Amino acid sequence: MAKKRRNKKRSPIRKIMDPKRIIIPIVLGLGVAGYLLYSELDPKAFRDIDFTGRTYFWIFIALLAAGAREFGYMYRLRILSDKRISWRNAFDDIMLWEFSSAITPSVVGGSGVAIFILSKEKLSVGRSTAIVMTTAFLDELFYVISVPLLFVVVGTTALFPDTIPNMEVFGMKLGVQQVFWIGYVFILILITVILLGIFVSPQGFKKLLIRVFSLPFLKRWLRAAYRTGDEVVTTSDELREKPFIFWVRAFLATSLSWTARYLTANFLLLAFTSFGFMDNLLVLSRQLVMWVIMLISPTPGSAGVAEIAFDQFLADYTPIGIMAAVAFLWRLFTYYPYLFLGIIILPRWIQRVYLGRKLITFKKPQK
Numbered sequence: 157m158a159k160k161r162r163n164k165k166r167s168p169i170r171k172i173m174d175p176k177r178i179i180i181p182i183v184l185g186l187g188v189a190g191y192l193l194y195s196e197l198d199p200k201a202f203r204d205i206d207f208t209g210r211t212y213f214w215i216f217i218a219l220l221a222a223g224a225r226e227f228g229y230m231y232r233l234r235i236l237s238d239k240r241i242s243w244r245n246a247f248d249d250i251m252l253w254e255f256s257s258a259i260t261p262s263v264v265g266g267s268g269v270a271i272f273i274l275s276k277e278k279l280s281v282g283r284s285t286a287i288v289m290t291t292a293f294l295d296e297l298f299y300v301i302s303v304p305l306l307f308v309v310v311g312t313t314a315l316f317p318d319t320i321p322n323m324e325v326f327g328m329k330l331g332v333q334q335v336f337w338i339g340y341v342f343i344l345i346l347i348t349v350i351l352l353g354i355f356v357s358p359q360g361f362k363k364l365l366i367r368v369f370s371l372p373f374l375k376r377w378l379r380a381a382y383r384t385g386d387e388v389v390t391t392s393d394e395l396r397e398k399p400f401i402f403w404v405r406a407f408l409a410t411s412l413s414w415t416a417r418y419l420t421a422n423f424l425l426l427a428f429t430s431f432g433f434m435d436n437l438l439v440l441s442r443q444l445v446m447w448v449i450m451l452i453s454p455t456p457g458s459a460g461v462a463e464i465a466f467d468q469f470l471a472d473y474t475p476i477g478i479m480a481a482v483a484f485l486w487r488l489f490t491y492y493p494y495l496f497l498g499i500i501i502l503p504r505w506i507q508r509v510y511l512g513r514k515l516i517t518f519k520k521p522q523k
Contacts, residue, residue: 187460214427221416221423222489227251228413232294235289237407241277248505249273255463255498258457258491267292276509285387286394289350294410296347299444302414303340306441310434315441317468332449339448358392361385417490418443421466424486425473435473442469 220416230246241249256269267288274284307315316333330338353361362385369381418440425431425439446465453461466483474482 211427214423215266218420218423218427218489221420222493224416225413225420226254228409228411228416229253232291232406232409232413233287233410235402237274237277237279237283240279241480245508247466248501248508249277251494251497251501252505254494255502258494258498260456261454273505282387282390283394285290286391289354289387289391290395290406291410293347293354294406296343296350297407298410298414299447300340300344300347303444306437306444310438310441314438315445317409317472332445336448339451353388354392354395358389361388365376390395397511420489421470421486424482424489425470428478428482429473429475439473440469445469448473459491463487 181281226247229250230243233241233246233250251268252273256273259462260269270288270291271284273280274287275281277284279287315330316336349361365381365385365388366378369378419441422436422439431439436446445467446462449465450458450462458465463483467479471479
């Protein structure tokens with residue numbers, strides 16, 4: 157008689173330790189970068205670059221911006237956990253969070269792994285869920301506010317390059333401008349739902365969610381709807397009593413992280429060319445459009461898609477012939493470090509949360 161197979165559900169950590177999840181984004185990203193370098197890089201233009209002190213200065217500033225992004229995330233995590241997570245542990249948690257996001261499709265994200273990671277920092281699952289949902293809310297809030305502010309200043313005429321071909325989304329051929337506005341409206345609806353669910357009527361939101369997913373064609377997700385409803389109620393209990401200064405600090409930390417993230421590309425471009433203040437704002441604004449394109453990418457960490465988007469959106473601000481090299485350098489600053497840091501930090505994190513903060517040692521018995 158054949159033995160029944162046990163349907164064991166793997167933990168989030170075992171999932172992200174799967175070598176395939178790490179190899180696939182590296183191969184995709186490096187493959188596309190290699191293709192762009194082969195097809196678009198002009199060796200003569202690259203040799204003609206005058207690597208002066210100014211070039212190295214802006215590359216160094218870009219490196220500082222990449223560090224500021226992670227500092228903002230760490231500071232926000234400290235705020236949201238009421239400083240129950242130390243700076244050292246916050247660094248590990250953020251790196252593993254970034255690592256899980258880098259090896260999962262952008263449309264999926266690393267929220268599930270993030271909740272698991274935080275729950276191992278002596279936080280309850282409810283508190284961990286509240287922190288992850290709050291970070292998502294703050295990220296989307298920053299984006300929703302930034303888009304109209306920048307668009308009012310730079311306008312929308314130059315934001316959507318004509319050279320980008322139409323994309324197929326859910327079987328429809330859409331231009332980049334249509335994809336962006338659909339994505340922006342979706343984010344706006346999402347943040348409104350989170351606001352109503354957490355701060356207005358969490359129990360009402362839970363009941364509505366369950367009622368919607370009780371429909372015959374949605375019943376397969378009913379259990380997930382119950383779980384999401386419980387998470388929203390728990391998050392509401394955790395956050396509704398927080399003082400105003402708590403939200404100010406958390407939003408400022410979020411703004412620091414995302415502004416530094418976008419400015420990294422600006423600084424790298426400034427290392428190879430010169431452009432004024434308004435052009436810098438336009439580069440920032442185009443990155444807001446790029447982010448929506450990367451958000452719907454089916455590849456892990458937007459590998460491949462990000463390099464192509466960078467090439468298409470920011471080619472106007474890079475000397476002819478070296479765009480592919482700059483795009484590769486941008487990913488070296490903003491993506492690949494998380495893959496390698498995650499591999500290094502993960503074993504140490506497992507040692508700390510499962511076996512204690514100190515390594516197990518064996519002492520000789522005293523005579």
